[in-house]
Amino acid sequence: MTKTPPSPWPKRIGKGIGKTVLGLALLLALGCALISAGDHTLPIGPEPAGLATLPAAQPPQGLAFTTLQTSQSKGAAEALIVGGGRWWVHRRPVQVAVLVRHPKGQLLFDTGLGRQVDAQFAVNNLFHRQVFAYERGDHLPVADQLQRQGWPLKGISMIVPSHMHWDHVSGLPDFPDAEVWATPAEREEAGHAHAPAFLHSQFDGVKHWRELRFDGPPVLGFAHSHDVFGDGSVLLLPLGGHTAGQVGMLLSLPSGQRYLFTGDVTWAIEGFHKPADRSWLLRRILPLDHDPAANQAAIVHIHQMMQRHPQITVVPAHDENVLKTLPHFPELRG
Numbered sequence: 257m258t259k260t261p262p263s264p265w266p267k268r269i270g271k272g273i274g275k276t277v278l279g280l281a282l283l284l285a286l287g288c289a290l291i292s293a294g295d296h297t298l299p300i301g302p303e304p305a306g307l308a309t310l311p312a313a314q315p316p317q318g319l320a321f322t323t324l325q326t327s328q329s330k331g332a333a334e335a336l337i338v339g340g341g342r343w344w345v346h347r348r349p350v351q352v353a354v355l356v357r358h359p360k361g362q363l364l365f366d367t368g369l370g371r372q373v374d375a376q377f378a379v380n381n382l383f384h385r386q387v388f389a390y391e392r393g394d395h396l397p398v399a400d401q402l403q404r405q406g407w408p409l410k411g412i413s414m415i416v417p418s419h420m421h422w423d424h425v426s427g428l429p430d431f432p433d434a435e436v437w438a439t440p441a442e443r444e445e446a447g448h449a450h451a452p453a454f455l456h457s458q459f460d461g462v463k464h465w466r467e468l469r470f471d472g473p474p475v476l477g478f479a480h481s482h483d484v485f486g487d488g489s490v491l492l493l494p495l496g497g498h499t500a501g502q503v504g505m506l507l508s509l510p511s512g513q514r515y516l517f518t519g520d521v522t523w524a525i526e527g528f529h530k531p532a533d534r535s536w537l538l539r540r541i542l543p544l545d546h547d548p549a550a551n552q553a554a555i556v557h558i559h560q561m562m563q564r565h566p567q568i569t570v571v572p573a574h575d576e577n578v579l580k581t582l583p584h585f586p587e588l589r590g
């Protein structure tokens with residue numbers, strides 16, 4: 257028969273430690289509950305005019321898209337990523353580029369983290385380097401992933417960043433020949449802004465800017481649009497709020513499937529489902545949005561669009577769970 261070894265702690269100390277741990281756990285739970293109490297779902301107003309009508313599209317054969325993951329954040333509790341989220345679920349936002357292959361040209365929507373990200377990121381202070389820490393893991397910059405598969409980098413003729421925050425345009429220097437599309441409002445904001453949100457080393461060297469003007473009709477209740485290829489297959493929509501000139505992309509495939517890429521209106525799809533903003537605590541600590549009210553209006557608008565058109569797949573730029581449902585380069589979906 258084995259004999260239990262005597263505890264290294266006298267009984268009274270052992271009980272004391274137990275009580276302290278229980279007390280700390282209760283305090284933590286209370287803290288979480290208090291923080292979450294500040295988060296509310298957003299009020300839903302009347303449906304935007306024109307939301308019910310799907311835009312016409314004639315997607316050509318050969319049109320297809322894929323995604324290229326470049327890295328992943330160390331992450332945080334879901335309750336910080338989205339108001340009303342779960343404290344016990346750890347979320348790890350991803351940094352991704354979307355590649356659209358159209359017979360008239362290849363387009364990147366966002367670039368994820370590029371080849372020079374470590375040098376670009378080094379200008380941040382210690383606090384921001386911790387908050388925005390990223391891990392490459394097995395993932396490569398988009399340019400390297402393309403080259404490995406024999407895709408010429410010069411084939412990427414257009415880059416449309418959803419917005420110019422550092423985790424979306426880090427790869428611009430890897431594609432010096434590409435035309436970079438941005439709204440005047442986005443260029444203006446980025447030009448005057450600084451780390452950690454905007455890193456000048458990423459976009460000051462861009463040679464070919466293309467001014468993005470929303471010269472097309474209203475689409476899905478958004479005030480106007482821009483039709484990239486003239487066939488309705490790739491429509492850019494104004495989603496300003498998170499930044500001054502954030503852009504969404506509505507992609508219509510030959511299969512009839514449609515995807516709306518929503519940049520950073522929310523970081524997780526749950527933000528649109530609820531609908532809810534990022535947690536109020538995080539919004540207090542970090543100035544996350546250029547125009548918080550406009551961003552919240554965009555959240556509600558997309559929530560209403562999902563109710564009306566559940567067949568449209570909505571893709572927040574950083575949602576690691578939605579990414580799992582999308583094709584991964586070199587697989588394409590058309």
Ligand SMILES: [Zn+2]
Nearest residue numbers: 421423424520
């Ligand atoms: Zn982002």
